[in-house]
Amino acid sequence: MARAPDNAVKWTTLVVLATVGTALTVATNPGFVMKISQEGLDYACQQGMAVLQKKLENIKLPDFSGNFKIKLLGKGNYNFYSLKVLNFQLPSPRLRLQPDVGLQLSISNANMAVSGKWNAKKSFLKAGGNFVLRAEGISLFANLKLGSDPASGHITAACSSCKDYINRVTLRVSNSKWGGLIRLFQKRIDSLIQKTLQNKICKILTNTVNTNLQQYIRTLPVTSKIDKVADIDYSLVAPPEVTADSLTLKMKGEFFRQANRSSPPFDPPVMAIPPVHDRMVYLGISDYFFNTAGLAYQQAGVFKWILTNSTLPKRSKFHLTTGFLGQFLPQVSQMFPDMNVRLVFSVSSPPHLVMEPTGLAFTPHLEAQAFAVLPDSSLASLFLLGMSMNAHLAVGVNSDRLVGNLTVDTLRLKLRHSNVGSFPVELLQDAMNYIVTLVAVPKVNERLKKGFPLPVTNRIQLSNLVLRSYQNFLLLGANVRLG
Template sequence: MFLCCWLALVAFVPATSSINPGVKVKLTGKGLEYGRQLGMLSIGQKLKTIKVPDVSGKKRVSPIGKVRYSLSNMQIVNVALPKSAVELVPGTGIKLSIGNAFISLRGNWRVKYLRIIKDSGSFDLNVNGVSITTSIAMRSDETGRPVVSSVNCAASVSSANVKFHGGASWLYNLFRSFASKAIRSEMQKQLCPLVADAVNDLNPQLKTLNVVAKVDKYAEIEYSMVASPTVSKSSIDLSLKGEFYNIGKHQEPPFSPTVFALPPQTTNMLYIGVSAFTTNSAGFVYNKAGALSLYITDDMIPQGSPIRLNTRTFGALIPQIAKRFPGLMMKMLVKTVKDPAVTYQANNVTVQATGTVTAYAIQPNATLSPLFVLNLDTSVSARVFVSGVRIAGAVSLNKMGLTLGTSYVGDFKVGILDSILQMVLKVVVIPRLNVQLAKGYPLPSLGKMKLVNTELQVLKDYMLIGTDVQFAG
């Protein structure tokens, strides 16, 4: 897998707009080194497929005269790439160099001379001092995914040493210089095309990049690039859209990403910065889809709770309810009326949510009679974490404020319902919200990518994920 994990992230996609990114990715020198290690395995396998055609000819040798010869069945038996390097070229891209490599092969030789005398045997040939230098060119395909190719490739072979087995010793001098030159030349011609093939073989894998990743039945997140990568001596920095959309309907939210910059950390292979814009675009999408609402019934309340969703419990606090709707069960609808607002400060994620709570009495015929509507303002703290290749979270209630919106049962003091509503939020609404948040949403990923040694920091205006990466075979 030659640099597969990184080439997907460093495609030179032309900037399509001046949109600020919602997500930033930084690939460090440590990450490139891991990519180099994977790449050498792939290139080594590709070089083992070198095909050396049979060679035949004739030559006059004194004193026996004309000798016909052939070299056939040549097969690569070993490839060693002891020295290689990947280099970032600021403002340009990636340069790959391989040096001091060697390739060994085995084949058969055969001669015929004096019209009737035949001889044959085998030979081993070591090609030494193989050097390859190439640059990786990248562009975007019609889906916004990267396509890679090898450009400006140069390859050379310094020497080839042949060892023959069988036959008369005088034959060795006949073959040695000829075989070394012919086979070395043939191999040198194939090195760059094979490296190009190794790079091109990545393109099917690069198509697994989750440019648009489904989150659930409501939402998907887009990770298309909004600007070309910035290549420096130490890292490659990428700008991704990082925006949630309703599935099948890309509607922009009434706010835009703000500028943020990743810190100059290089301890991990990869850094991913997720801005508050990304999270707030999720709130916009789910609120627009009507997904941020919940009907609460008495069977959701813990059985041991003395507080029940019925007109007896609420009638003890608001007598008009018990008088007008005696002995009935109740239902509540909690829903947002504005998009939740997420803010990031150092080591702190806070979500402000504004909604309503509508209480109903359930009539014997199952119709709902409205009792009151409360305006609800809540502040919750969020804990965010990485699970697999997804970012997930959990929230807990900080504070809650209630005001009366509409009453269908006469005036009453809203404060008497504080304890009931806090209980409902803590034991019903927030646990169900946390079940959904624990599922998380996908980070930018490729194929069978696994994040290891992952750390998450909450900074001002964004979250920073530092991680190493492994790829399953």
């Protein structure tokens, strides 16, 4: 996913730990679910406050002036200028879930310091110098409404209301023997500054959410690129769901071919995610997610491997030659003496993964086509084997990527076609077991080891992982940190 500026990343973390891109069609059920707990929002709030604090410290306060009146002496005037915020402390921010609405941000006991210059004049009396103003007991309450854009599938965030309050303001002046004049109109100054600050704080927060954050969300890509064949669609298929315990994002979670996208001939299953809250974020990954991957790669013809005698390990006890096969099938060496053999493995149908509480069952169906390599390098078909297997797929997480490892339990052979006469496939069982385990499976695991990207923004790292299998889906729980 595209790398965002630090502030944009942190502000996105404030609203959701990861945001997603564009939806193409609406599915009945999601293939991928992200659930963010209150603990996750607490961490997001800490990151977001760092951004808000910087913005508040860059508030541009206008110069202001006015008149004052002194008994017996009459009226005078004052002027405050070159105002600059020295610091803005946000010690107690809280981000809370609002069921069916979104999030509520509250800040209490905040304080700020402002420096600047001042002068005052009454006839022959003139005063001026520097000042430092401290505003204390600042409170802020804002509601963040979450939704989704039906046309694009982006998450939407808007500051629907904002209210702030300043408890007290203290003004101290320096560099003037007539600084006592300030006391004559200090209450009026305090009131003006307090009103100015209150308007500015909510205005900055609202603009940051409604404009800056929303603009950044719209720049996020719709998909995660995997390789030259397929991408993953992580778009929203429904508005965010907010309960008293968590914020849930429902995503398409679908692999698709870049060259020719089409809808899978199966639908996502229902994922009954249990109420767990001891991690910051939970990812529900349905078998639909994995099975669309198998479909996309099978349709693209990626699941195809060619083995020759030269590609086998040097220590191999089997050899791909007609002479070696002739030990099991004499007719092969008789019809094609002293020739090399080429084995072409391919997936005859999309691999299908079933998730159950007891684990993940994987039932790929392969074909093995054997050819004799003739002296002119042309190929003569020997036989075609159907291969069905029971396998297990172990799934894990490496940083921000989903990885796997395939283990084959049993391999069953069936003779589909033969140009060398009928023969019992059991004669080739040991050879196929060896070749599939030693050569084919490692090639699959090499790809699975590279992994597939999870829908988290750049620089977010997952830790303290827990992975459990349920009916139709895996549940990954993790804590997060911004690296």
